[in-house]
Amino acid sequence: MTPIPLYISVLFDITVLLFIGMAYRASHRSIYFLIGLLLLGGTQLILGVRGFYDKRDAVPPRLLFLILPSLIAILVFFIAPKGRVFIDSMGKKTLTLLHILRIPVEFVLYGLAVYKAVPFLITFEGRNFDLLSGISAPFVWYFGFIKPKLSRFVLIAWNVVCLGLLLNVVFYAVLSAPSPFQRFSLDQPNLAIQAVPFLLLPALIVPLVLLAHLVTIRQLIRTSNNPVL
Numbered sequence: 001m002t003p004i005p006l007y008i009s010v011l012f013d014i015t016v017l018l019f020i021g022m023a024y025r026a027s028h029r030s031i032y033f034l035i036g037l038l039l040l041g042g043t044q045l046i047l048g049v050r051g052f053y054d055k056r057d058a059v060p061p062r063l064l065f066l067i068l069p070s071l072i073a074i075l076v077f078f079i080a081p082k083g084r085v086f087i088d089s090m091g092k093k094t095l096t097l098l099h100i101l102r103i104p105v106e107f108v109l110y111g112l113a114v115y116k117a118v119p120f121l122i123t124f125e126g127r128n129f130d131l132l133s134g135i136s137a138p139f140v141w142y143f144g145f146i147k148p149k150l151s152r153f154v155l156i157a158w159n160v161v162c163l164g165l166l167l168n169v170v171f172y173a174v175l176s177a178p179s180p181f182q183r184f185s186l187d188q189p190n191l192a193i194q195a196v197p198f199l200l201l202p203a204l205i206v207p208l209v210l211l212a213h214l215v216t217i218r219q220l221i222r223t224s225n226n227p228v229l
Contacts, residue, residue: 011108012198014109016204018101019101025094026091027086040203040204041200045200053195056179070203070222087218096141103135106123108198109192112192118193129169132165132180133166135174155220160213170206174202177190186221
């Protein structure tokens, strides 16, 4: 992998901190949620520094260890009674505003592609349309919650569409990463996804975006079914 300029790493690090800060704020500053995010991110960084993710041909793919812990945590939030109480208390406005941070993520990905750390396939020059989510987020936030003009149906639809855009890029990112299951970008694989600090993208940022969409959709649906909420 070509050496990555410092400014790309710094932009990514700042974006990660902003994601954590926004998620912490959306949780009404739950110290337990913040500690969980920091432990998750810190553990993944330690594994990355120790070379755990350097073995690209391992079976099962080491990439699973980047993704599964966060997915399991999200599943627990939606299954456990206390978890549901917690996510139902999270702030929809802040969770919607959080998606603006997908804009710097896209520029980081483009910078990584320029330096051959990821394929252009997963940037806005390829099959990644996630930039649209970040650009539209402030408008949805303002006209959905500050000066309410958008219906609940529109808010749900926006979250569903943006969730689809997220899953689209995750699909190509995972199948372009060097592993026994790689199917795309064999000439320029997705190397950064398992390198420090960029491994926090699949380990922390993507799960937070996923959680934000799922929690907001759940709250909007529950509100429509229970007008008194």
